[in-house]
Amino acid sequence: MAASDIERPHASIGDLCREFDVTPRTLRFYEDKGLIAPRRDGQRRLYTSRDRARIRLILQGRRFGFALDEMRELLDLYDIGDQGRTQARRVIEHAERRLAEMEAQRSELDTAIRELRTLIAERRIFAEPQATN
């Protein structure tokens, strides 16, 4: 009866779905992929605050374009980590690589946008080069 399990002892899959605005399929899929491992009450999944935290991280990573396989690695790093020192560094490096990818992507996108703008402005968009034929 200590004040350890505060407020939410466990939640159902539906609860989490509402909380994070995802479908059950999504959470089961993450489980299949080894990203989360909720306990069971018989067949039913029971999600703890730890699961909740992991899901938050997963969805955060998703917004940054991390693949689920990468996310699993990153989550594992924190689980295995010795005080988080070395591991946290690896996570940072990973994030920095992703950041670089995103910046490269943005630069490509910028170029494409500028080109498309020019083509539209000059009415040269989808204009076939003059064929005398």
Added chain:
Amino acid sequence: MAASDIERPHASIGDLCREFDVTPRTLRFYEDKGLIAPRRDGQRRLYTSRDRARIRLILQGRRFGFALDEMRELLDLYDIGDQGRTQARRVIEHAERRLAEMEAQRSELDTAIRELRTLIAERRIFAEPQATN
């Protein structure tokens, strides 16, 4: 023998592949999708300058993120078009919509980049919220 077919009467699929740096599979796929319709010498495909122009447009559109189905519509607009007047307008509108999508995408990407930068800088990346547990 008139000077109508200048320089390149027709080309093979391999020729076009080298010219545009794509694989035969790609050109055949575009044909399946109804984007191009090269003539035949028996079984072999013969590409004219018209096909060449279309392929150029397709690859240009690809760089802007147009789906192949969209490209087919756009190409059709030019083929059917009455002097290109009305049709060209529709094409421009289409391109402007795509441009808007690209800009929206860039804005999302920008936001994500800023957030990720902040998280990295503050070492809060993938840091689970403090659980007293």
Added chain:
DNA sequence: CGTTACGTTGACGTCAACGTAAAGCTTTTC
């Protein structure tokens, strides 16, 4: 006790733009 809500596993379907054999032509080259 029937209905409704919510949960389970398993497994195939989706989307886009091709990749990748497989198996067989024909033409060019040595």
Added chain:
DNA sequence: GAAAAGCTTTACGTTGACGTCAACGTAACG
């Protein structure tokens, strides 16, 4: 004249993150 190029069609595979059944169990409501 044989092997290598280059062409053809047919058709299944790939990638990621789920969607969408199917078929069933369980639990609470009224």
